[in-house]
Amino acid sequence: MPRNVTVLGAGIVGMCCAAYLQRDGHAVTVVDRGPPGEGTSFGNAGILSPASCVPMAIPGMISKMPGWLMDPLGPVAVRWAHLPSMLPWFLHFRKSARMQRVEANADALRRLLVQTFDAYAPLVKAAGVAEIVQRPGYIVVYESDSAFESDALSWRIRRERGVEFDVLDGPGIRKLEPALSPIYQRGVYILDQGYVTSPLRLVQSIAAQFERDGGKIERRDVRDIELGADGPIALATDAGPMSVECLVIAAGVHSGRFAARLGERVLLEAERGYHVQFEAPGIALSRPINSASGKFFVTPMETGLRVAGTTEFAGLDRPANPRRAQVLLEHAKRMFPDLSPDPRSEWMGQRPSTPDYLPVVGASSRYGNVFYAFGHGHLGVVAGAPSGRLISDLVAGRTPNIDVRPYRVDRF
Numbered sequence: 001m002p003r004n005v006t007v008l009g010a011g012i013v014g015m016c017c018a019a020y021l022q023r024d025g026h027a028v029t030v031v032d033r034g035p036p037g038e039g040t041s042f043g044n045a046g047i048l049s050p051a052s053c054v055p056m057a058i059p060g061m062i063s064k065m066p067g068w069l070m071d072p073l074g075p076v077a078v079r080w081a082h083l084p085s086m087l088p089w090f091l092h093f094r095k096s097a098r099m100q101r102v103e104a105n106a107d108a109l110r111r112l113l114v115q116t117f118d119a120y121a122p123l124v125k126a127a128g129v130a131e132i133v134q135r136p137g138y139i140v141v142y143e144s145d146s147a148f149e150s151d152a153l154s155w156r157i158r159r160e161r162g163v164e165f166d167v168l169d170g171p172g173i174r175k176l177e178p179a180l181s182p183i184y185q186r187g188v189y190i191l192d193q194g195y196v197t198s199p200l201r202l203v204q205s206i207a208a209q210f211e212r213d214g215g216k217i218e219r220r221d222v223r224d225i226e227l228g229a230d231g232p233i234a235l236a237t238d239a240g241p242m243s244v245e246c247l248v249i250a251a252g253v254h255s256g257r258f259a260a261r262l263g264e265r266v267l268l269e270a271e272r273g274y275h276v277q278f279e280a281p282g283i284a285l286s287r288p289i290n291s292a293s294g295k296f297f298v299t300p301m302e303t304g305l306r307v308a309g310t311t312e313f314a315g316l317d318r319p320a321n322p323r324r325a326q327v328l329l330e331h332a333k334r335m336f337p338d339l340s341p342d343p344r345s346e347w348m349g350q351r352p353s354t355p356d357y358l359p360v361v362g363a364s365s366r367y368g369n370v371f372y373a374f375g376h377g378h379l380g381v382v383a384g385a386p387s388g389r390l391i392s393d394l395v396a397g398r399t400p401n402i403d404v405r406p407y408r409v410d411r412f
């Protein structure tokens, strides 16, 4: 039965939920304090990688942390003053690195991510932007055989879940991507992977089509949720209350506070990442490249060559740290000897990250009229459309095509 559904958040996840709910005939209103796609969905690497089924927390990873933290060019940084408040998150992260959990979480991730191209296809086709999704695969590069061998567990996890890839030597890598420096000795070319040529235009296009099809997007800052006996009845916003019948919370990194308001404790950290984008790089790539040691992607976007990634834990409210963008710039110059670094722009975004690397997608454990779609961490683009489709199944009372229990909100 059609309902009035309010989606809180116009990022890639919220807009995919809204578009799929609208396809089911619901009257959908999206509310966001900013324009669609200008939160974390703005500046990511745009990778659509069904292969990304290896959780962050795996055996051996925790022991690499001290080395990463000591290295000023390393892929992980922590603002030490923030550490005590993220302790529960970190303890859950450590628990998630046990092998049994890793295997189960990898299965749950793969089931979701493998749907990405199929779930995006109707949305980008309807919006007239099918060309925004490209599927050339991508290459993970290593500077030594031993670095490649130290990732053996990750490649085993992927292979066992049907991910197809070819292992390349140095000349093999440069045959595919001549702009790459000769420092790379090993590459893994993962075949059925893709990317979007502009993450912002993707969200804007889905949002524009949603409005053309009768959906509403309200520009408001949501301050609180008003509760009745059976659940939320209104959103308190800067422009007055908005009544709600059915609510989807897709507010990215800010979702934790709304879940807490509804009595559900989630472990969600702002995992900050950066990008540097080169407007006239003077080099060309045929597909994205992933630096295994630097933990960043280089993507040939329509707006320039974007180098995006790394991790910084510093809480929700601290300003961006320009040194972290500088790290990406240094890596990019080393990776591409002929790179023209100017002009360029920099950006920081906050990944909504759970400690087990799985999103929260599902019904509230407390209220029948609340659904959650957040916590997508590194995977909000690749998992956005599959999550939106799952939410529409759950709101409609249909049985989803995959088991959604691993993504439930009350697992923490």
Ligand SMILES: Cc1cc2nc3c(=O)[nH]c(=O)nc-3n(C[C@H](O)[C@H](O)[C@H](O)COP(=O)(O)OP(=O)(O)OC[C@H]3O[C@@H](n4cnc5c(N)ncnc54)[C@H](O)[C@@H]3O)c2cc1C
Pocket: 008, 009, 010, 011, 012, 013, 014, 031, 032, 033, 034, 035, 036, 037, 038, 039, 040, 041, 042, 043, 044, 045, 046, 047, 048, 220, 221, 222, 223, 250, 251, 252, 253, 254, 271, 272, 273, 274, 275, 297, 308, 309, 310, 348, 349, 350, 351, 352, 373, 374, 375, 376, 377, 378, 379, 380, 381, 382, 383
């Ligand atoms: C450097 C970097 C690289 C990345 N690369 C990739 C990649 O290659 N592939 C991939 O799949 N993922 C990638 N990600 C992750 C991806 O960007 C995120 O998972 C995704 O953008 C999260 O989308 P979202 O819709 O949940 O959140 P957001 O895009 O942040 O949207 C949430 C929205 O909620 C709104 N909101 C929040 N609170 C309120 C409020 N109180 N009132 C009104 N509105 C509110 C915000 O304004 C915002 O628009 C990357 C992230 C980073 C930082």
